[in-house]
Amino acid sequence: MPTPLRIAILASGRGSNFAALLAAHERGELPVEFVLVASDKADAPVLQLAQGAGVPTMVLDPRDYADRRTYDFALFDRIAASKPDLLVLAGFMRIIDGDALKPWAGRMINIHPSLLPKYRGLHTHRRALKAGDLEHGASVHYVTAELDGGPVIAQATLTIETGDDEATLATRLLPLEHQLLPAVVALIAAGRLTLGEQGIAFDGEPLRKPLRW
Numbered sequence: 001m002p003t004p005l006r007i008a009i010l011a012s013g014r015g016s017n018f019a020a021l022l023a024a025h026e027r028g029e030l031p032v033e034f035v036l037v038a039s040d041k042a043d044a045p046v047l048q049l050a051q052g053a054g055v056p057t058m059v060l061d062p063r064d065y066a067d068r069r070t071y072d073f074a075l076f077d078r079i080a081a082s083k084p085d086l087l088v089l090a091g092f093m094r095i096i097d098g099d100a101l102k103p104w105a106g107r108m109i110n111i112h113p114s115l116l117p118k119y120r121g122l123h124t125h126r127r128a129l130k131a132g133d134l135e136h137g138a139s140v141h142y143v144t145a146e147l148d149g150g151p152v153i154a155q156a157t158l159t160i161e162t163g164d165d166e167a168t169l170a171t172r173l174l175p176l177e178h179q180l181l182p183a184v185v186a187l188i189a190a191g192r193l194t195l196g197e198q199g200i201a202f203d204g205e206p207l208r209k210p211l212r213w
Ligand SMILES: Nc1nc2c(c(=O)[nH]1)N[C@@H](CN(C=O)c1ccc(C(=O)N[C@@H](CCC(=O)O)C(=O)O)cc1)CN2
Pocket: 089, 092, 093, 094, 095, 096, 097, 098, 101, 110, 111, 112, 113, 120, 121, 122, 142, 143, 144, 145, 146, 147, 148, 149, 150
């Protein structure tokens, strides 16, 4: 019986994507072990969610560090102590120093609320609406130094409807995120998705375009 994939979650807020991962695990769909939930915000609701599920938590306050880079190295040193196999950014709202994330190349993923490469960064729903896009969505990608620029693993799309605003779009997109992220983590846990020198491999073949959900 293979040992379950050890997952550390990084999150800054509500934690609904972490909750979706927990639920998938409880349904037996994710052969993983959540070894840590780490946050930069002591009041992040995701921490209570983790504690309620018996998952160890850690808070590191950026205000206790001289600068961003020092913080990032301290954060990942502390995370490394939990010996995770995979880091999942689930609403982690800090741009990470490229050198600090280097040891995690190919072992860190992020869920982003846009159809990358469109709308890297923040305020994605507002930008899609402003652009008059007909469709929007979410992407799961490997994390690299380039903000939201890493190889895209999978995407889920929705149609932007008349009358949609930022709030309704975010609300309609969340359930798709809650399906997409667990599905990608399950593929990684099963060894079906890897990131190498040649890019993403899916079942041993180069992934030439993102998987669609
Ligand atoms: N080096 C990388 N760091 C991060 C990545 C990445 O791909 N490479 N993904 C992001 C996640 N993210 C969007 O999916 C994201 C998070 C935060 C920001 C941002 O501008 N943060 C500001 C602070 C914003 C705030 O406090 O509200 C900042 O860090 O100065 C953009 C995109 C996670 N990190």
